[in-house]
Amino acid sequence: MPANDHENPRVFFLTRGGPTFPSSRFRVYQYAELFARDKIPIVIAHENRNDLARLALFVRHRRARTLFIQKKLLHRWELPIIRRLYDRVVYDFDDAMGLPSAFKNESPRKLRRTLRRLRRMTQFADMVVCCNQTLCRLSGRPDAVLIPTPYTPPPASNTAERPLLPARILWVGMDMKKLLLWEEPLAEIAEQHEVEITVCSHKDRPLEFRFPFEYVRWSLAEERRLLNTCTIGLMPLPDDENSKGKCGFKILQYMAHGLLPVASDVGFNREIVRNGRDGFLCSGAGEFRETLARVLAGNVAWDGIRENAFARAREFSTERMYDRLKEVLAL
Secondary structure, three states: OOOOOOOOOOEEEEOOOOOOOHHHHHHOHHHHHHHHHOOOOEEEEOOOOOHHHHHHHHHHOHHHOEEEEEOOOOOOOHHHHHHHHOOEEEEEEOOOOOOOOOOOOOOHHHHHHHHHHHHHHHHHOOEEEEOOHHHHHHHOOOOOEEOOOOOOOOOOOOOOOOOOOOEEEEEEOOOHHHHHHHHHHHHHHHHHOOEEEEEEEOOOOOOOOOOOOEEEEOOHHHHHHHHOOOOEEEEOOOOOOOHHHOOOHHHHHHHHOOOEEEEEOOOOHHHHOOEOOOEEEEOOHHHHHHHHHHHHOOOOOHHHHHHHHHHHHHHOOHHHHHHHHHHHOOO
């Protein structure tokens, strides 16, 4: 757990959100138990709504000497204050901030402003950490360190063998619009095969899709339940600059829990999935339709793919990335 105020923390982690905020959860909070195991005192906090409260956090935890900023784009006036309080600043980001997305209606002016603010943070920091090579290049820092977003299932997870069919298809995420990329083939598959499709997101109400589905409001408990009971996991992405900055942890979740990952052939997805060996990559709706039809017809070597996927997920385990993070933090 994070260090308390009476200890002398080695690192102060300022996160973009709380323990259930996706990027903060995977980029910072899941390391907390490992730091505690190794008796390395740290403190984790977030404050996004009140600038003065955030300033108070900087002062309060200045004993840490190293400040790790996760994704937050700070104001210009905060930077010289931080420089006086901390010996070392590490900036971490896992999203293609400032790059256009097919599903976000952001003006070119807003994108340029975001990119300027990102570059200000990356140039200010002593060290920059990114989750893939696209973001390393986006940072403008030749010395940026690559640490992929890791995932290790909790000990209670059910990774026992379960049959691939009948298929229980899962999509979990924040932007349900991405499912529109595969809406037509999912509607056709649902008419032709016995499948269950589950959409899990944080929204109060789901979007309307042409395929039948069960909607589950996201919670940590519901996410774990679905990962332990579904058999196929989807990750559709548009082929745009923003998608190239995604870090693929959804694929790792699927792999680690024994689901067959089927993802768009774009960006870091290509670095994780070895097509046909531990999952499938699809370059468009037509290829997705063909791939899913093969899977549902039983024409894939599921046992071998499942074992390969488990092994692949272990290459991106939290323990492995923790060792890299400690090197960055000089711990």
